[in-house]
Amino acid sequence: MNQHLFAQLIATITGVLLLTAILQIWGRSLVRSIGLLSVQGAALAALVLTVGLNAGEPQVWLVTGIVLLMKSVVLPAAMLRSAKLIGETRERPTTINPAVELIGAAGLTLIAYIVGVPLAGPDPDPARQALPVGFSLVLLGFWLLMIRRSAITQLVGFLVLDNGIATVSFLASGGLPLTVELGSSLDVLLVVLILGVLVVRMQRQQGHTDITELKELHD
Amino acid sequence: MAALLWLPLTVPLLLAAVGFAFRASYWTLLLPVISAVVLLLTGVSLIGTVVSSAPVVAIEGWLRVDALSAWMLAVVGAVAVVALWGGAPLRSKASTSIGSFAALLNLFLAAMSLALVADNVGLMWVAIELTTVTTAFLVASGDGEHALEAAWKYVVLGAVGVAIAFLGVALLSAAAMGHSEAGVSWTALMAQAATLDPTMVQLAGALAVLGFATKAGLAPMHSWLPDAHSQAPAPVSGLMSGVLLSVAFSVILRIQAITDAVVGPELMRTLLLTAGLLSLAVAAGLMLTQTDYKRLLAYSSIEHMGLLALGAAVGGELAIAAVLLHILGHGLIKSTMFVIAGRISAATGSHRIEDVHGLLRARPDLGAPFLLGTAGLLGFPPFVTFFTEVAIIVAGFTRGLGWQMAVACALLLVVFAGVTRQVLAMTLGAGTRAPGRLVWWRRVPVWLGLLSAMALSFALWPLSPVLIAAVTALGGAQ
Numbered sequence: 181m182n183q184h185l186f187a188q189l190i191a192t193i194t195g196v197l198l199l200t201a202i203l204q205i206w207g208r209s210l211v212r213s214i215g216l217l218s219v220q221g222a223a224l225a226a227l228v229l230t231v232g233l234n235a236g237e238p239q240v241w242l243v244t245g246i247v248l249l250m251k252s253v254v255l256p257a258a259m260l261r262s263a264k265l266i267g268e269t270r271e272r273p274t275t276i277n278p279a280v281e282l283i284g285a286a287g288l289t290l291i292a293y294i295v296g297v298p299l300a301g302p303d304p305d306p307a308r309q310a311l312p313v314g315f316s317l318v319l320l321g322f323w324l325l326m327i328r329r330s331a332i333t334q335l336v337g338f339l340v341l342d343n344g345i346a347t348v349s350f351l352a353s354g355g356l357p358l359t360v361e362l363g364s365s366l367d368v369l370l371v372v373l374i375l376g377v378l379v380v381r382m383q384r385q386q387g388h389t390d391i392t393e394l395k396e397l398h399d
Numbered sequence: 400m401a402a403l404l405w406l407p408l409t410v411p412l413l414l415a416a417v418g419f420a421f422r423a424s425y426w427t428l429l430l431p432v433i434s435a436v437v438l439l440l441t442g443v444s445l446i447g448t449v450v451s452s453a454p455v456v457a458i459e460g461w462l463r464v465d466a467l468s469a470w471m472l473a474v475v476g477a478v479a480v481v482a483l484w485g486g487a488p489l490r491s492k493a494s495t496s497i498g499s500f501a502a503l504l505n506l507f508l509a510a511m512s513l514a515l516v517a518d519n520v521g522l523m524w525v526a527i528e529l530t531t532v533t534t535a536f537l538v539a540s541g542d543g544e545h546a547l548e549a550a551w552k553y554v555v556l557g558a559v560g561v562a563i564a565f566l567g568v569a570l571l572s573a574a575a576m577g578h579s580e581a582g583v584s585w586t587a588l589m590a591q592a593a594t595l596d597p598t599m600v601q602l603a604g605a606l607a608v609l610g611f612a613t614k615a616g617l618a619p620m621h622s623w624l625p626d627a628h629s630q631a632p633a634p635v636s637g638l639m640s641g642v643l644l645s646v647a648f649s650v651i652l653r654i655q656a657i658t659d660a661v662v663g664p665e666l667m668r669t670l671l672l673t674a675g676l677l678s679l680a681v682a683a684g685l686m687l688t689q690t691d692y693k694r695l696l697a698y699s700s701i702e703h704m705g706l707l708a709l710g711a712a713v714g715g716e717l718a719i720a721a722v723l724l725h726i727l728g729h730g731l732i733k734s735t736m737f738v739i740a741g742r743i744s745a746a747t748g749s750h751r752i753e754d755v756h757g758l759l760r761a762r763p764d765l766g767a768p769f770l771l772g773t774a775g776l777l778g779f780p781p782f783v784t785f786f787t788e789v790a791i792i793v794a795g796f797t798r799g800l801g802w803q804m805a806v807a808c809a810l811l812l813v814v815f816a817g818v819t820r821q822v823l824a825m826t827l828g829a830g831t832r833a834p835g836r837l838v839w840w841r842r843v844p845v846w847l848g849l850l851s852a853m854a855l856s857f858a859l860w861p862l863s864p865v866l867i868a869a870v871t872a873l874g875g876a877q
Contacts, residue, residue, distance in 0.1 A: 349569030360521030
């Protein structure tokens with residue numbers, strides 16, 4: 181692949197990844213948040229394809245297919261189903277100002293760059309140069325887990341975190357062996373399905389899915 | 400011999416299928432116990448093989464049993480026998496789909512076995528995540544009203560924590576880029592330690608340990624543990640506290656071995672010392688004022704994991720061998736204690752310490768082993784925990800970690816005060832003889848667990864070759 185084109189593609193794709201995560205923090209609609217997750221998944225698949233084609237990996241189309249199917253179709257669909265089952269489409273109101281949330285997100289992105297740039301090494305290729313975007317996604321996922329109250333957004337946060345880790349993994353080393361990738365996708369899918377079941381049970385038991393209300397167990 | 404390696408993976412899977420197929424039958428509860436026995440026997444025979452010759456390898460090195468894995472397999476089997484046999488729900492309490500409960504227990508055992516026999520760090524990660532997946536519904540099936548809350552927190556924190564570890568694994572693979580064809584094979588990484596990128600390994604090791612520490616219940620990543628371990632049904636609590644924590648800990652030992660080989664032992668020593676002392680402090684503080692006896696046991700697990708972390712931080716043959724033996728001793732006692740706690744809660748209908756009095760008089764069949772097990776958890780001789788705790792502390796002093804060990808001893812005293820006060824309040828005092836003594840075959844596993852934890856003290860001689868071999872497998876643990 182032409183190195184200039186490669187660098188441009190990486191920059192565009194990682195830009196989309198970061199943008200979707202920021203939009204998820206900005207927005208309050210659960211449905212749109214899940215839609216953005218699907219876009220993020222597609223961008224991740226594009227990243228896998230670009231990095232794989234550039235490195236000349238033989239299994240690149242297979243891995244891209246798996247990532248696209250899992251992250252862009254199956255996981256968002258499973259979450260949409262949970263959200264529909266409990267009938268929740270909007271995030272629960274919080275006391276945190278949206279501006280504060282976005283400033284926090286910007287700060288975390290900055291931290292990701294401070295941590296990520298030295299890791300890329302002295303003379304990085306375009307893929308390693310984009311490493312901080314992966315770290316940003318991880319931190320933004322954490323941020324979502326911290327600032328949101330609805331159980332569904334918690335799930336979104338977990339998946340953003342997971343997408344961030346996948347981004348780091350593909351940018352830094354072109355991904356792990358196929359068996360490990362398959363195993364980890366399966367694990368994440370199972371976790372999301374289980375949490376989906378627990379959310380529905382929670383809705384049935386207590387009539388809402390506000391996780392800040394989960395405080396019966398403490399010392 | 401490679402066939403032996405497959406048994407701990409395939410037998411639980413097969414029996415899980417049988418359990419699902421006959422899920423209405425009470426006898427399916429026998430299936431996970433059979434798996435546990437198979438794990439124990441396989442572990443013991445694998446120990447024999449790997450100590451006398453080379454590690455057993457299968458599918459091009461993806462699966463590999465060295466002395467550490469064989470030892471841990473045997474530990475999982477032994478503890479699971481006690482937890483599953485003793486913790487089997489009564490026929491009158493069993494739900495109509497008891498077989499799926501048994502099947503999930505079997506899948507849980509299979510996931511732990513995979514984490515132990517995997518050589519690839521990525522596969523280890525997959526298996527550790529699978530333990531969360533398979534135990535989620537087991538925790539949620541607890542009969543307490545807050546089991547759902549506990550399960551939610553457990554899965555979210557477990558999944559997020561282990562995701563951090565995956566970041567570590569990904570960076571480890573980046574550190575090995577261009578050197579290792581096997582991806583992130585543990586043996587390959589150990590063999591090529593000198594050629595790995597140190598900056599990358601430093602971050603990778605720290606993240607992986609931080610992530611797996613969530614599953615190992617080390618502070619500050621422990622907040623899910625008291626909830627999940629206190630709300631789950633007795634056999635599940637016993638297995639989670641007794642072995643799941645230490646299975647995750649054995650993965651930490653392997654990550655430590657790689658990181659130490661690349662960047663020297665200081666990084667991991669600092670991390671593990673911090674986590675260990677913090678765990679001891681958290682446990683000591685919250686055990687003093689604990690009002691729930693299942694949570695008391697859960698915090699005791701955090702305390703013991705803290706001790707293991709200290710032992711790993713100390714390093715060296717004595718400390719690591721003591722850590723491995725402590726894993727077995729603690730596992731046996733803790734699973735027994737959770738089994739008894741489950742019976743106490745069935746008899747009194749409460750988890751609160753203040754609702755339980757005079758157990759020794761009212762229910763000597765529960766009170767006596769509960770008191771004895773407490774002594775084991777506190778590290779009284781002749782329990783093996785006494786010898787292992789002393790060995791860890793002594794090794795720490797001889798290797799120049801004096802003040803850390805002094806702090807640890809002080810914290811252990813606080814734990815002692817807290818636990819003694821609570822347990823004596825439950826066991827001593829007036830009480831009238833209450834009915835409900837269980838049949839003999841339900842009382843056997845409780846005494847089996849406690850007596851074997853004592854017998855281990857006198858079996859140090861025959862056990863030392865495998866412990867030494869396991870320390871050597873970890874690269875000698877500087």
